[in-house]
Amino acid sequence: MIKVGVVGYGTIGKRIADAVRLQKDMELVGVTAHSYNYRMEIAQKKRLKIFAADGIEELKQNGIKPEGDINDLLGQVDVIVDCTPKKLGKENKEKYYLPKKVKAIFQGGEKHKTADVSFVAQCNYDEALNKDYIRVVSCNTTGLCRTLFPISKKYGIESVHATMIRRAADPWDIHHGPINAVVPVLELPSHHGPDAQTVLHDVNIFTTAMSVPTTLMHMHSLIVDLKKEATAEEILDLFRKTTRIRVVRNAERVRSTAEIMEFAKDIGRLRGDMPEICVWEEGIGVSDNKLFYLQAIHQESNVVPENIDAIRAATGFSDGQKSIEMTNEALDVDHF
Ligand code: NAD
Numbered sequence: 044m045i046k047v048g049v050v051g052y053g054t055i056g057k058r059i060a061d062a063v064r065l066q067k068d069m070e071l072v073g074v075t076a077h078s079y080n081y082r083m084e085i086a087q088k089k090r091l092k093i094f095a096a097d098g099i100e101e102l103k104q105n106g107i108k109p110e111g112d113i114n115d116l117l118g119q120v121d122v123i124v125d126c127t128p129k130k131l132g133k134e135n136k137e138k139y140y141l142p143k144k145v146k147a148i149f150q151g152g153e154k155h156k157t158a159d160v161s162f163v164a165q166c167n168y169d170e171a172l173n174k175d176y177i178r179v180v181s182c183n184t185t186g187l188c189r190t191l192f193p194i195s196k197k198y199g200i201e202s203v204h205a206t207m208i209r210r211a212a213d214p215w216d217i218h219h220g221p222i223n224a225v226v227p228v229l230e231l232p233s234h235h236g237p238d239a240q241t242v243l244h245d246v247n248i249f250t251t252a253m254s255v256p257t258t259l260m261h262m263h264s265l266i267v268d269l270k271k272e273a274t275a276e277e278i279l280d281l282f283r284k285t286t287r288i289r290v291v292r293n294a295e296r297v298r299s300t301a302e303i304m305e306f307a308k309d310i311g312r313l314r315g316d317m318p319e320i321c322v323w324e325e326g327i328g329v330s331d332n333k334l335f336y337l338q339a340i341h342q343e344s345n346v347v348p349e350n351i352d353a354i355r356a357a358t359g360f361s362d363g364q365k366s367i368e369m370t371n372e373a374l375d376v377d378h379f
């Protein structure tokens with residue numbers, strides 16, 4: 044059993060903790076608490092072991108019984124999954140993981156150079172094998188890599204132009220916006236293109252981005268110049284056969300991110316999650332060698348399977364395809 048600890052029990056961390064518990068080859072040793080909140084009450088009700096990253100007195104005053112502090116957690120794990128807010132992963136690496144010689148998986152809020160490799164399982168699992176520090180790229184970058192990789196492999200890519208239409212905040216988040224504006228990212232390219240190249244090293248990609256008043260999902264509009272000719276039907280077939288991509292259909296009245304989220308709830312997904320990248324069948328088009336498509340990204344969940352595969356890669360499980368299948372099976376990905 045691979046012993047796993049989760050540092051940072053928020054949007055991503057709580058999902059990864061649940062996902063680890065569903066793997067037959069992993070054991071969740073515990074999660075950290077940074078301050079007292081309802082998530083800690085839930086963790087305690089789920090009988091997770093809680094280790095105080097901070098605020099131990101506040102936790103105790105509120106009836107949370109920590110097993111120890113973050114150092115106690117580090118002493119019991121093979122791998123830590125760091126799910127703290129951006130930049131804290133780097134600090135934690137220097138303060139805890141490096142001195143204690145503990146392997147760690149970081150999230151997309153960290154810089155590429157904080158880890159040995161940036162990671163999307165179906166693109167570069169082998170590159171991450173036995174690495175001490177692996178960074179699962181952001182939700183947007185994961186979405187770009189998952190669909191561009193099979194296209195690049197089969198048809199070759201001259202160049203990609205993609206626009207990220209980003210959700211303003213996660214659904215629970217009362218602090219961020221916009222709530223009544225479209226905010227362009229005035230940085231060209233937006234950071235997503237260079238970030239995708241940390242995984243897809245040879246893909247020539249240029250991205251632009253904006254934030255819009257929604258919390259449900261991100262949307263991407265992609266234009267891909269192909270090296271070899273393809274039809275829209277062939278691309279659709281390729282997406283249908285590729286893991287962690289779901290083709291959705293306007294014809295079935297899945298016309299929006301709202302309907303995708305409702306679909307995820309209706310098929311019984313925990314928290315209504317949709318870790319697959321959703322590509323609209325009717326949105327795929329080809330003109331000369333230019334391919335157009337639209338995809339929706341559930342930012343809260345699409346990186347969760349990647350983190351599970353990153354744990355296996357870090358601990359030397361050498362068969363990436365098998366890891367993806369095991370993760371998919373345990374998390375019900377691709378099944379419906
Ligand atoms: P979050 O704010 O929801 O959760 C962060 C958690 O870390 C909170 O529970 C907080 O209490 C805890 N925390 C804060 N400081 C801590 C510390 N010093 N030690 C231990 N715990 C601490 O954040 P999130 O959205 O889960 O993001 C985590 C990482 O995942 C970031 O790198 C982010 O960029 C990345 N990510 C987020 C999303 C998303 O849409 N939310 C998607 C993909 C990747």
